[in-house]
Amino acid sequence: MSTDVPMMNIPAAAESKPLGPVAKVGHFLDACIRWSTELCAAVLVVAEVALLFANVFYRYALHDPLIWGDELATLLFIWLAMLGAVIALRRNEHMRLTTFIAHLSPSRRALVDTFGAVVVIAFMLALLSPAWDYVSEQWPITSAALSISDGYRVAALAVGLTLMLAISVARLMEQARPLHFLASFVVVGGIAAALMAFKVQITALGNWNLLIFFVGAVVFMIVIGIPIMVAFGLSTVAYLGTVTFTPMLIVMGRIDEGMSSLILLAIPLFVFLGALIEAMGMARAMIRFLASMIGHLRGGLSYVLVGAIYLVSGISGSKAADMAAVAPALFPEMKKRGEDENELVAMLSASGAMSETIPPSLVLITIGSVTGVSISALFTGGFMPAVVGAIAMIAVIWMKNRKREVKGVERAKPRDVIKAFFIALPALALPVVIRAAVVEGVATATEVASVGVIYTFVVGLLFYRSFDWKRLYPIIVSTASLSGAILIIIGCATAMAWALTQSGFSQQLTTLMAHAPGGATGFLIISSAAFVVLGSFLEGIPAIVLFGPLLFPVARSLGVNDVHYAMVAIFAMGLGLFAPPFGVGFYAACAVAKVNPDGAMKRVWPYLGALAVALSVLVAVPWVSTGFLS
Known part of the structure; x- marks a missing residue:
């Protein structure tokens, strides 16, 4: 949701007058x-x-x-x-x-x-x-x-x-x-x-x-x-x-x-972690490594953009942090290579939608908290749906750039690629550290964020040495603000869902959805369309807190795997979140890139269309979400 517009606006002239x-x-x-x-x-x-x-x-x-x-x-x-x-x-x-x-x-x-x-x-x-x-x-x-x-x-x-x-x-x-x-x-x-x-x-x-x-x-x-x-x-x-x-x-x-719920404590910690990754210079190191490998190809930096969002999303858990970390590092060079700024925002916005399922996504943590689905299973199941979305994005990028001439861009020498890899290695290791800590039983899904924060501090201070200590306090306060905004919505949505349950609406909804034409497949298709609409208005977290407790029991009764249904719901909500004219994530991407939404809105539809195809694949092929579950 937009947060850059004050709750109460007054004219500038009024602001300059002495206060009464x-x-x-x-x-x-x-x-x-x-x-x-x-x-x-x-x-x-x-x-x-x-x-x-x-x-x-x-x-x-x-x-x-x-x-x-x-x-x-x-x-x-x-x-x-x-x-x-x-x-x-x-x-x-x-x-x-x-x-x-x-x-x-x-x-x-x-x-x-x-x-x-x-x-x-x-x-x-x-x-x-x-x-x-x-x-x-x-x-x-x-x-x-x-x-x-x-x-x-x-x-x-x-x-x-x-x-x-x-x-x-x-x-x-x-x-x-x-x-x-x-x-x-x-x-x-x-x-x-x-x-x-x-x-x-x-x-x-x-x-x-x-x-x-x-x-x-x-x-x-x-x-x-x-x-x-x-x-x-x-x-x-x-x-x-x-x-x-x-x-x-x-x-x-x-x-x-x-x-x-103690599991929700992961939200402020992962928000904090995401901000630290950008502030410590770890995100820039990962992006430079990707650019050294494929930046010389036709549309090479566009592929880097998709890959960077995938990598950063797997660590930060915050879409705003993802875009803020990637855009400043890539956009200036992409503009030098002749990329239109509206095209860049379209790719950035669609990449944000593509990466919604990548752990430790805040939506994954929330959905596990309100529905009782294993957080570890959701973390495991979230990687492949994003891969399908990334492939769909890459296909569009390839189509747009297949006849484009690449001039003045030299391929990085092997030693430069190796150097960039070793510089980025401590940052690239963070997702591995987070996942290993959960899988090996070192830390719970809630505690693992604290491990990530300590790791980021140590690596950032010892290896990258670009952290400005003056940024720490504002980062911490912003972490509290964003976390509070999310958590009180969860509280109010929980009360609202309880009221709907007491009214008998949940039982009526269960009966209606259980008899949807097409059985489990029909239910998944209807749910996908509904979550796209809900995501455009409510964002993922409010929508899933409100409707997750109502719809997940229906999915189970129809034989739909919990993780499969979660991935379909989250991917669909991400699509709605970044789809104009109502998707507020799209406007957040425009704000990060400082681009007028009108021009970018015309360019984003091919990418969103590709993601809609990817969503269809997720609905039709449960293995994408559940294939790596033990």
């Missing part, structure tokens, strides 16, 4: 929250890396496992997630769709942004009291190893919601026009009053009321740029509060359940 008394209070409050949350989150990221690596070291090297290690990691993790969500809200980095509101005039955009901020406040207010009640509810429960109250852990939810409420209020005080605020308050209050007034009638609609809350309301909020976590969470709260007697305390329990 109310705006000054809001600015001061915002600054206090910024410094306190960013520093605490940075400390937590470092603490989690150290703790998980200590778990591995004590268990594998000293044969004396830290019994309390996982409990402490879980406690710190929920605090990291919520503080990260606070930072993401303050920095306007929550996942949200800005495709439509970006075209509004400044005055209309200001009104929509103010309305969005009021909606965020309404969501926080709805859960604030239940969140603190949830702390009281959990306080008598003590942990087994640490023997401390669980209230210390779940207090993170209450504190995080309180701080997000404070940030939203501060932003309104700083930037909102009084008339816009009044209009937004009246509309939001009017909607709430209407839901209460027509509660009986809405309840009488049966499951048709799901269209009001989980289609109409969610789509409306996403379209006007409200963060996805609020769209999911507020629609769930509104549904349960209107048509059921479910206490909001249960909603907090489901959010806690969604965010507290």
Whole structure:
């Protein structure tokens, strides 16, 4: 989702005016929250890396496992997630769709942004009291190893919601026009009053009321740029509060359940790892090696682009990190060779879609967490689907460059290729180290990221020596922000999926999909099309958290292998994520390359068409996903 557009925009002229008394209070409050949350989150990221690596070291090297290690990691993790969500809200980095509101005039955009901020406040207010009640509810429960109250852990939810409420209020005080605020308050209050007034009638609609809350309301909020976590969470709260007697305390329990799975701790650690790979110079070393081997061929650097995305994706787990690492290293030289910048962005975008299944993809980790599929099996099954996608990409590149003349490009001498290989070898070894640590039982799928972080630090500092220590703190804070934005979506989507299950919708969906024409093949085709659409609007993680628990049981009942279905779903969502006009990954690629989307949009379709063919192969040939499973 786009994160480069502020939640509330104001004209530049207004920004230069002296702040009024109310705006000054809001600015001061915002600054206090910024410094306190960013520093605490940075400390937590470092603490989690150290703790998980200590778990591995004590268990594998000293044969004396830290019994309390996982409990402490879980406690710190929920605090990291919520503080990260606070930072993401303050920095306007929550996942949200800005495709439509970006075209509004400044005055209309200001009104929509103010309305969005009021909606965020309404969501926080709805859960604030239940969140603190949830702390009281959990306080008598003590942990087994640490023997401390669980209230210390779940207090993170209450504190995080309180701080997000404070940030939203501060932003309104700083930037909102009084008339816009009044209009937004009246509309939001009017909607709430209407839901209460027509509660009986809405309840009488049966499951048709799901269209009001989980289609109409969610789509409306996403379209006007409200963060996805609020769209999911507020629609769930509104549904349960209107048509059921479910206490909001249960909603907090489901959010806690969604965010507290220890396997999800791999998300911030792999995000951190991805940023370190680029900062340490390891990504550049790998790209130089690939360029020395095949850069002299027709379209040679295009092949390098595909290969580089494949290699980097296998380490970083973050698509934004992948593109940011590869584009600056390759694009200048490709432009010198006459490549059109729109073609470059088209290839970059399609390569991002191709590599979604490569471990340790954050989507793989998430899908394993919410569906119970083995993370190790998903990591093993993810390589070959991406190979099929890469072959499809290479076929298009070959077709486009088969008659192209190559001038002024010399083939690298063998000794230069060998030199580049040895320079890149420590970086190329990282995916091997990560996979070996999991397969050999040295580390779990959660802990292995800490091994990767330590390895990257050591190798980067000893071999590449290009790291600027001034970048470390911003990298850590950005890690917390992105992780918080992802994890709170998972929490809200878990609550939403629970509400859909309680309504009976999941059973209806199961029955409908189980009787799809064509049996298992028909089900896979329908799922592929659905996930392409969902991926373009929601990104992979929100979509899979919401629909994974509903659709994976159907797939199992039809005899579809879990890993096969996961690869089809993830590849399809990647295709939707990077497909214009709605795929937000496409616009992220344009932003990385600083290219206008209009020109690139015309060039991306041949590559996406090739990936659609690759998706068909994944659907038809289960071996691609399951052939290497033991």
